[in-house]
Amino acid sequence: MAELVIFFEQIYRILFLLIPVLVSVAMIVWLDRRVWAFVQKRRGPNVVGPFGLFQTLADALKYIFKEIIIPASSNKVIFILAPIVTMTLALIAWAVIPFSETFVLADINVGILYLFAVSSLGVYGIIMGGWASNSKYPFLGAIRSAAQMVSYEVSIGVIIINVLLCVGSLNLSDIVLAQKDLWFVIPLFPMFIIFFISALAETNRPPFDLPEAEAELVAGYQTEYSGMMYAMFWLGEYANILLMCAIGSILFLGGWLSPIDLFPLNVIPAPIWLILKILFLFILFALIKAIVPRYRYDQLMKLGWKIFLPFSLIYVVLTASFLMYFDLLPGN
Amino acid sequence: MIAHAIVFYIFSLIAIVSAIMVTVSKNTVNSVFFLILDFISISCLFIMIGAEFLGMIMLIVYVGAVAVLFLFVVMMLNVAQQKNEWFNSSGRSSHIPVGLLVSIIIFFELIIVVGGWKYKPDLLDSIAIEINTDLTNTQSLGSVIYTDYIHLFQLSGMVLLVAMIGAIVLTFRQRSGVKRQSYFKQISRDRKDGIELVDVENNKGVKIDA
Numbered sequence: 001m002a003e004l005v006i007f008f009e010q011i012y013r014i015l016f017l018l019i020p021v022l023v024s025v026a027m028i029v030w031l032d033r034r035v036w037a038f039v040q041k042r043r044g045p046n047v048v049g050p051f052g053l054f055q056t057l058a059d060a061l062k063y064i065f066k067e068i069i070i071p072a073s074s075n076k077v078i079f080i081l082a083p084i085v086t087m088t089l090a091l092i093a094w095a096v097i098p099f100s101e102t103f104v105l106a107d108i109n110v111g112i113l114y115l116f117a118v119s120s121l122g123v124y125g126i127i128m129g130g131w132a133s134n135s136k137y138p139f140l141g142a143i144r145s146a147a148q149m150v151s152y153e154v155s156i157g158v159i160i161i162n163v164l165l166c167v168g169s170l171n172l173s174d175i176v177l178a179q180k181d182l183w184f185v186i187p188l189f190p191m192f193i194i195f196f197i198s199a200l201a202e203t204n205r206p207p208f209d210l211p212e213a214e215a216e217l218v219a220g221y222q223t224e225y226s227g228m229m230y231a232m233f234w235l236g237e238y239a240n241i242l243l244m245c246a247i248g249s250i251l252f253l254g255g256w257l258s259p260i261d262l263f264p265l266n267v268i269p270a271p272i273w274l275i276l277k278i279l280f281l282f283i284l285f286a287l288i289k290a291i292v293p294r295y296r297y298d299q300l301m302k303l304g305w306k307i308f309l310p311f312s313l314i315y316v317v318l319t320a321s322f323l324m325y326f327d328l329l330p331g332n
Numbered sequence: 333m334i335a336h337a338i339v340f341y342i343f344s345l346i347a348i349v350s351a352i353m354v355t356v357s358k359n360t361v362n363s364v365f366f367l368i369l370d371f372i373s374i375s376c377l378f379i380m381i382g383a384e385f386l387g388m389i390m391l392i393v394y395v396g397a398v399a400v401l402f403l404f405v406v407m408m409l410n411v412a413q414q415k416n417e418w419f420n421s422s423g424r425s426s427h428i429p430v431g432l433l434v435s436i437i438i439f440f441e442l443i444i445v446v447g448g449w450k451y452k453p454d455l456l457d458s459i460a461i462e463i464n465t466d467l468t469n470t471q472s473l474g475s476v477i478y479t480d481y482i483h484l485f486q487l488s489g490m491v492l493l494v495a496m497i498g499a500i501v502l503t504f505r506q507r508s509g510v511k512r513q514s515y516f517k518q519i520s521r522d523r524k525d526g527i528e529l530v531d532v533e534n535n536k537g538v539k540i541d542a
Contacts, residue, residue: 078365109468113388120396124368127400131361131407143404150400170470298513
């Protein structure tokens with residue numbers, strides 16, 4: 001009986017995490033479009049609900065009632081599996097994100113590796129979708145996207161090593177608590193910039209949205225998708241973007257910690273701080289989408305392999321020697 | 333404990349079935365997807381025995397990188413066709429002895445491993461370093477790899493480096509006529525290099541290429 005209670009408690013906790021994430025994904029899509037419109041002096045979605053807040057829900061409803069078209073020559077099983085994989089991987093990663101010292105679904109001691117592993121699996125949804133469509137544009141989009149994600153993951157991995165050197169633990173809560181005195185964005189500022197740009201590339205956001213570059217590839221790997229399956233790709237993509245913002249705020253911006261541990265700031269509940277930081281990073285994502293023109297593909301690869309990777313590797317050596325010299329290594 | 337056993341059998345069943353499907357399935361891309369499923373369930377098994385670091389590294393390295401490259405190759409080269417040709421060709425009998433040899437070797441290795449399992453308690457006594465149960469996986473791995481086994485670790489790094497250089501040398505070929513962008517050239521251009529004012533004579537035109 002007691003086991004059953006624990007089981008249902010876990011399900012309750014999962015739902016309590018999952019539903020806010022899904023709702024905030026819907027809200028974030030609206031925010032993205034509003035910021036984009038704001039930069040371009042348009043109004044953006046402002047009709048459905050107050051300030052157009054329910055626009056995404058209306059869109060989702062439209063997608064649900066649309067017909068799902070499966071191309072006759074496609075590999076049907078993989079074609080249907082692809083959006084499911086994307087969506088699932090985008091959501092399961094949230095299990096380890098700590099919203100406060102106690103409010104975390106799974107406080108595992110290789111949390112950051114788990115996040116890295118899940119985000120490296122994200123490429124499969126796209127490859128599967130692109131290949132199973134059995135059509136040229138989706139396939140080209142999928143190959144571009146896979147190459148892009150694999151390349152930028154390497155530099156994200158090295159950046160994570162930088163942070164881990166300063167923390168001495170792979171646990172996400174430990175990473176946040178290690179920033180109690182100093183957020184890592186200050187000593188590791190160049191790494192934060194590179195992480196941010198790599199996150200843009202990893203989530204296929206503009207200026208690195210080459211996998212779905214509409215001028216060249218119609219809509220990339222999503223070309224053959226319609227209705228609910230397209231909506232799942234779309235939700236998964238935005239959930240991934242939110243996740244990247246969350247990882248960025250945990251690694252560099254002190255997670256749930258308040259900027260200064262003083263009276264009016266530290267009474268604000270911890271999850272609110274994390275949400276504010278995620279929103280800050282997301283608004284940067286949205287602004288960059290509006291401002292920056294798209295990269296060329298060879299420039300993208302050059303940036304990833306020839307600039308970011310060597311630079312972050314050198315920074316690992318620098319960080320390690322700095323910590324060693326001043327005897328600041330954690331765990332001593 | 334029962335739940336633990338059930339989950340273990342589910343994962344190992346998935347691992348074995350997908351390993352069989354890798355070799356059996358006709359479509360090569362499906363084979364790779366089954367291989368990925370196999371990797372994932374094996375890393376779940378790793379996590380179940382408490383080797384969470386190994387499990388995650390398995391996911392990152394094998395599923396996140398190696399299998400992606402497999403997929404690339406299989407999708408681009410249309411291996412499925414070649415595989416069918418290979419199976420239907422008349423020369424297939426020459427491949428069978430090699431395959432048999434490899435599988436016999438693997439079979440005997442498995443027998444040795446399973447035989448060693450029987451002496452598992454004695455085996456634990458013979459290890460060189462004491463197992464510290466207080467440390468997490470990652471910490472204990474790090475404290476051993478970078479101290480006691482540093483030479484072996486560096487040696488394996490060298491082997492990987494050699495393999496990497498070999499792969500690059502094998503695939504590298506210099507192509508002529510490729511236009512490359514040089515940022516320095518672009519930036520260091522100024523008005524003098526770019527623009528020339530010429531008085532054009534009537535009916536003569538200008539020679540552009542200098």
